[in-house]
Amino acid sequence: MKDLLEQNYHKITATLPAHVQLVAVSKTHPAEEILEVYHLGQRLFGENKVQELVAKYETLPKDIRWHLIGHLQTNKVKYIAPFVDMIESVDSGKLLREIDRQAEKNHRNISVLLQVKIAEEDTKTGMEISETKELFQQYLEGAFPHITVKGLMGMATFTTDQEQIRREFSFLKTFYDRLSQTHPLEILSIGMSDDYPVAIDCGANNVRVGSAIFGKRNYPA
Numbered sequence: 130m131k132d133l134l135e136q137n138y139h140k141i142t143a144t145l146p147a148h149v150q151l152v153a154v155s156k157t158h159p160a161e162e163i164l165e166v167y168h169l170g171q172r173l174f175g176e177n178k179v180q181e182l183v184a185k186y187e188t189l190p191k192d193i194r195w196h197l198i199g200h201l202q203t204n205k206v207k208y209i210a211p212f213v214d215m216i217e218s219v220d221s222g223k224l225l226r227e228i229d230r231q232a233e234k235n236h237r238n239i240s241v242l243l244q245v246k247i248a249e250e251d252t253k254t255g256m257e258i259s260e261t262k263e264l265f266q267q268y269l270e271g272a273f274p275h276i277t278v279k280g281l282m283g284m285a286t287f288t289t290d291q292e293q294i295r296r297e298f299s300f301l302k303t304f305y306d307r308l309s310q311t312h313p314l315e316i317l318s319i320g321m322s323d324d325y326p327v328a329i330d331c332g333a334n335n336v337r338v339g340s341a342i343f344g345k346r347n348y349p350a
């Protein structure tokens with residue numbers, strides 16, 4: 130088990146360009162496995178559920194940076210606001226407002242990404258372009274003083290059609306570049322285990338890789 134994790138991890142990190150940040154998505158995997166990857170040098174991990182994230186935060190080394198990558202309910206922001214490094218999955222103004230409120234309470238500034246719907250299928254979450262633009266404009270006007278919008282996140286359609294995936298990623302990159310002209314952005318988070326090389330090709334500098342490191346999950350999450 131240990132050897133496999135190590136092989137997987139090194140295979141991925143060996144091919145990642147220097148400007149691309151790897152979020153090791155550890156959802157559903159136990160603390161011991163996270164610790165193995167930690168000892169290989171990884172410090173940035175991603176989780177999609179608040180309860181699981183909090184439990185892992187409490188037991189694992191404190192120099193781990195945690196990204197929340199799954200849908201976040203407003204009433205749960207308070208549990209992660211004290212420590213979360215970044216919330217990648219902001220999908221409404223209501224949520225952004227609550228993150229801002231909790232950040233202030235914790236005397237912090239919390240970094241976030243706005244999640245944009247890019248998948249042609251409609252099961253994937255995220256905001257429409259128009260809503261994202263509006264929210265970003267409100268942010269630029271000072272509506273969320275305890276938040277830093279670092280960039281955008283997106284998830285492609287679950288398909289083996291590489292051209293469709295490329296189209297969806299390129300669409301987000303174009304929008305990212307356009308927003309960057311009004312205000313500099315740093316992070317474009319696209320790409321998972323099956324499509325991160327395509328995402329990097331399309332301009333990703335933050336990839337969220339789970340099963341290619343930790344192996345298949347026992348249940349879909």
Ligand SMILES: *Cc1c(COP(=O)(O)O)cnc(C)c1O
Pocket residue numbers: 154156177198199284320321322323337338339340341350
């Ligand atoms: C689970 C998940 C990932 C990682 O998926 P893999 O296919 O296991 O790499 C990336 N992003 C989000 C939002 C996820 O929920």
